[in-house]
Amino acid sequence: MDDSQPLLSLQHLSRTFGGLVAVNDVSCEIYRGEIFGLIGPNGAGKTTLFNIMTGLIPPTQGQFFLQNQSLVGYQPDQISQRGIARTFQNIRLFRDLSVLDNVLIGRHIHIPVKLWPGILPLPKINNWERVARTEALDILNLLGLGARQSEKASHLAYGEQRRLEIARALAVRPQILLLDEPAAGMNPTEKQELCEFIRYIQQTFQLTIVLIEHHVPLVMGLCDRIAVLDFGQLIALGKPETVRQDAAVIAAYLGDQP
Numbered sequence: 001m002d003d004s005q006p007l008l009s010l011q012h013l014s015r016t017f018g019g020l021v022a023v024n025d026v027s028c029e030i031y032r033g034e035i036f037g038l039i040g041p042n043g044a045g046k047t048t049l050f051n052i053m054t055g056l057i058p059p060t061q062g063q064f065f066l067q068n069q070s071l072v073g074y075q076p077d078q079i080s081q082r083g084i085a086r087t088f089q090n091i092r093l094f095r096d097l098s099v100l101d102n103v104l105i106g107r108h109i110h111i112p113v114k115l116w117p118g119i120l121p122l123p124k125i126n127n128w129e130r131v132a133r134t135e136a137l138d139i140l141n142l143l144g145l146g147a148r149q150s151e152k153a154s155h156l157a158y159g160e161q162r163r164l165e166i167a168r169a170l171a172v173r174p175q176i177l178l179l180d181e182p183a184a185g186m187n188p189t190e191k192q193e194l195c196e197f198i199r200y201i202q203q204t205f206q207l208t209i210v211l212i213e214h215h216v217p218l219v220m221g222l223c224d225r226i227a228v229l230d231f232g233q234l235i236a237l238g239k240p241e242t243v244r245q246d247a248a249v250i251a252a253y254l255g256d257q258p
């Protein structure tokens, strides 16, 4: 693919809930390999935009494209198969399943239909399972969780659970990873480690990353470009140093930030 072309293109996306305009005519383009930040005050529409991009809710208006293919109307699993994976603001793990099984669940969207039981012989299915387990374990090892593979997810520390959520999203083999407030609930040291971790997975898995984050120093230090939403509208888009000095952004959001 030509890297001068956007990987993800949002075109005039809007979403209303009753009379409330949660996302209002948002257009922007995200390029391969970027770490792209999405910031804005509470209720600005950030998660709603993620929910649209992952097929959880349809936009009221507008389109979004992955490599020129419109994904409006696609279900979450179809979008995931095409390369967009996400984590959630509140950790959503299967707490009673093992660490490894949590990652395998992410991997299972790639089971080819022809491998479903009853269609192909058992050895083929077993082979697929073996490959899936090896890949899942590779991801866990890369994320420093390999030694914990058999433990229940609920036994992991908070920061480890966040990493496990990311491991599960990576098992989808995404091109784009959407992280919804990955630093929520972390102390300053953990936030610093998270920054390094995000850079590490971006390079190791050749990802494009879009992250929602309230911690401004983290976003400014980590992201290549930042989009700022306010009352559903895109009020600024650019490099961190440009966005930081934008009068509308300071008035809407940065004024009371550290």
Ligand SMILES: Nc1ncnc2c1ncn2[C@@H]1O[C@H](COP(=O)(O)OP(=O)(O)OP(=O)(O)O)[C@@H](O)[C@H]1O
Pocket: 017, 020, 022, 040, 041, 042, 043, 044, 045, 046, 047, 048, 049
């Ligand atoms: N399913 C829904 N039904 C009704 N209103 C909704 C729904 N989802 C979101 N909203 C409203 O849409 C607006 C945008 O919400 P959203 O969660 O996208 O904001 P946000 O920028 O992610 O906020 P935060 O930083 O607090 O997570 C809010 O006013 C919210 O109450």
